Amino acid sequence: MNTVLVLIIFAILIFHDLSRFIKQKDPIKVIAIYTFIMSASLVVSLLLAAGRRPPGPAEWIEWMLKMIGVVR
Amino acid sequence: MENVKISGIQLFLLIIGFLFGSTSILTPVASAKNDAWLAVIIGGLGGACLVWMYVAIAVLNPSKTLVEILRNRFGKYLGNAIAILYIWYIVHFSALTFRNFGEFIVTVTYPETPMVVIIGIFAALLVYAVNSGIEVVSRSSELFVPLLFVIIIIISLSLITTHDFTAFLPLLENGIKPVLHAAFEFATFPLGEIFVFLMVFPHFNKKINNLKKIAAFSVIIFILLYLWSIFEYLFVLGKDLLYRANFVPHIIASLIPNSNLEPLIDIYLIIGGGVKISICIYAAAKALSQVFGISDYRKLVTAVTTFSVVLSVWVYENLLEMVEFAQKVWPYYSIPFQIVIPLILLLSSYRAKTD
Amino acid sequence: MINRKDKWFLSTAMLAVLCLAVLFLPGCWNNRDLTEINIVTALGIERSEDGKILVTIQVVEPAAIQSTASGKGKGGGAQPKPVFVLSYEGETVFDALRSMLSQVDKRLFLTTAQVLILGERLSKEGIVEVLDFFQRDHEVNYEMDVLIARDVTPAELLEIENDIDPIPAMYIKKTVENTVSRAKVKRTILIDLIKELSKSGRQPVLGQIAKAGKKVVRTEGTAAFKNGKLIGWLDPYATRGFLFATGKVKSTIVNIPADGGKISMEVIRSNGNVDVKLKNGKPVKLIVKVNLEANIGEYEGERKKVSPDYLHKLEKIFGEEIKKEIGRAINLAQKKYSSDIFGFGEQLHKFHPHYWKKVENNWDDVFSNLPAEIIVNAKIRRTGFIKNPIMKER
Known part of the structure; x- marks a missing residue:
């Protein structure tokens, strides 16, 4: 259910924006960056929707700071 | 660059609104308990130095955005790389702000609404605002931010009867260390975050020297207002509840006698x-478009916002993680972005100017 | 530029969005109308014999109140009762409140609760634990009155149906609120209780409520706590002494003997504060200072003429009377309960933090053995419409 909702929302967003990009004949790098960010978001939200949360940036940063030894 | 201009008063209100962003619901200095006011003063001074640094960078590099300055100083490749780190940082902290407000609304008013729905609706509105341009954002801030002043004044006046004016005593009961830590926290959240305005300052329509005045004025006003609120929290709630409460301003608002104003507030x-x-979204999208040489930042606004919303849901599992992160990790995470790199930028811009 | 077709599309889209917004705007996800909730007006909490929590609610039926108000005198047979009272036992407060729904039809809405009555047994075992829910829950009103039921269970008090006010909770609340004009019970709202419980150097006190008859309650006297546990009671006069000392008296009537009769003094203004006097870094005595102004409210003595000199004499007697009441309260707190309800320790904590660190752990003992000095500065200002009692013309 959640997965379907996520897919629908992303489909609407991506369809809306990409059709605009193509109509306005934007350079390919716009589409590339856009697709990169959107697919990253899509992957994460699908994982979240499936209940399998990957370790988030807060954890990475905390881990990195712990490595340096700033945070105990 | 598109020819968008922001007036002095708009910039002033934008900075005030920005600084009151999450601090209007969270209390970053609460860990100092009844010395929180001292932390606000010390952290305010430190944060004011940071803001002064960003403004000095902007003055030394007139009508250049952060990305352009970075490229100028570090060369094309290193500059772009650092700019991308900055973009990550900005998106991250816009996600944290989304999360703060999501948690706030879910805790105080809509406990059964999924947080992502609230954040999503909020985000949709903001995408619309940012797509309309920074001018629209600043004009609407002209309309809305003064309400914040009014709210702060109204709340504190309506609670005047319940104040305990010695609540901030005894001084430095637990030593100076927690105060300094809280002050550091306050300097990096929210004052140090003003560096985002390096993406906005180029739109300022007056002489660049006026920028100093406006920034100084808005930071001072903010610190005074925040000091006022912290004293009010202490006088009304006492140190223990200030320390324990998740969203102090909501509790304060709910204590106004004979009225239920808290939903409105x-x-x-x-x-x-x-x-x-x-x-934040504007800055991130703008920086991204400049790094990759895209003419219009609007093309990336939806993508940046979507990522930010997803990140905001992804980043913490629960509310306590959020509080803990804001207190323990955020200040250190911010050091390179808010202090080290701007300092290098300032020194090298200064040298370039004098050479 | 936007051409006409786009414009048409845009306006249609806008209209659609607006129509959608109508669906969202009326309320939140968990929207509930007035007809779908039970309006809770009062809560009672007591610990049962086997250590469980017994929660009593008082729910008001708005329709019934309307019919009693308009239908009075018609003598209609079966009037619906304006309130109903229900108790339920649970492991925790929240558990009891939710499980209670097995006997109640609609969701319980707590924001409207005006009064929280804590039972005696519960208070003796400690109130800190049960108050957690009331701080945490988003529906609880931080401004509700908190009272301790004496010699009666909260459920019995909440069942009282009074003729003055159709809603018993409002009746109870009003009787507590009117302490501003009698000062015989301490009014404590939830937020103040929460604040006091966390303070070091001050023990909380709560107002006391008892059953005075089949249809009336009496809110008089005060319950003293020590470390979150009920330790004893202050009678109405000691309560007033306590309120004078802590500066919480707005107005009250103090009777003093004079001229073979009695005089009722109406206190109109009063402020009091407590302090600890230190000598060489050690506390030597407790100081209570009270300044107050009063009018002669009723004179039943034998004197025929009231002169300024006489008023000064009365001020002395009046001051002594108040001193007695304050002394009584301090004596109870020191000798009987050994609990610093006045907040002398808080003063030390605030103004002499170094000394406080040393004494914090056995402050109650130190406090109990300190002499107290009470300074009352009473002024009699006015005598009402008349100066003297009736004099036969000579």
């Missing part, structure tokens, strides 16, 4: 968040 408190997040 909660809505006003979101104004700052709106300003803050829309500036």
